[in-house]
Amino acid sequence: MELINYTRLTPTLGGSFSNGWQVMKSYFLYLLLVVVVIGMVNGPGGFKVDADSGAFGFIHGIPLKPDNLFVTVGTIFLVLFGFAYYFLLVPVFNYSAKLIYIDAVREKEIELQKLIAGFSNYLNVILANLLKSALVVMGFLFFIIPGIIIACRLAFVSYLVMDKNLDPMQAIEQSWKLTRGIGWTIFGMAILSVFIFILGLMMLIIGVFPALIWIHSSFASIYQAALNRQEGLIEY
Structure with missing residues (x-):
């Protein structure tokens, strides 16, 4: 199975994970390096x-x-x-990695220097991360379920800040629009991702690396699919 033309991706759980798998296979070494670097940044x-x-x-x-x-x-x-460190530096690398996964989904040449692309948009990255985190935390304070809903509806904030160069408020608003009707799909992907990660741990731990690549590639796929739907490239 080959990569689906990214303009034809639809925002479904199966389609996103299927395309994410193909993305992982096509760009494995590049994305493995991304996972290792991000792991090192998040580790200390x-x-x-x-x-x-x-x-x-x-x-x-x-x-x-x-x-x-x-x-x-x-x-x-x-x-x-x-x-x-975790509020002013780590988000920059995490957001930058999203841009690389988007490029992989769009079958572009992977440019590893984009791992520091977030520094060129530093203020928006930090403020967007803080605002999103605050909204999700407040949601969880109200009996958990609102927090889950908010987390799913704001799943695309990091992608939008990096891909569309939106400011925090615009990214929040646009993510809410993009995820309309697919919030439960994103929630299902999050649940399935937990099991994929656990399976990776069971495979002598080294399975965590392909598991993380697959998960991130799948979420980048559904982000692209949501854009396709918004831009009228597909019917859904």
Whole structure:
């Protein structure tokens, strides 16, 4: 099976994953490098709760307990650095990667330098990510379901910021329009993606790499399909 002409893609779960699979096969080495780089960017630092150890969280493996959280300036700096890193740097690379997946879906030549393309649109990337995150969190505070709905309807924000160079408000509005009628399809893709990722973990962990490539390629496919529908290239 060959790649579907991207102008003929339809926003369906099966069609998106089918095309995503073909995209992965056609651009595997390039997209593998993208996954590795993004994994490295997302890997260092972080904040989590560890109930077993009794720790409040970890920043680069340093335990932060309530009784010593503010003991040293160094610890405070690491906490602030962790938050700054994940809110002011990581989104730039994550958004940039979306552009590469879109190019793959459109059968364009892959330009790995686009992994830093987000820096040329830095303010819009950061503000869009913060606004989207805030809306989703507020939605989850209202009995979870609104959060799921908002997350699905704003699934294309990152693509629109990078692909169409929209500002945060425009990207939010346009994503809401593009996902009209396919919100549950996107939700279904998210659920299926969890199982694909778990299957990748079961394959001696290395299966995670093709799993992530397939998932991201599939979401880029449904984004393109939604554009096709909006532009009247297909009937749906």
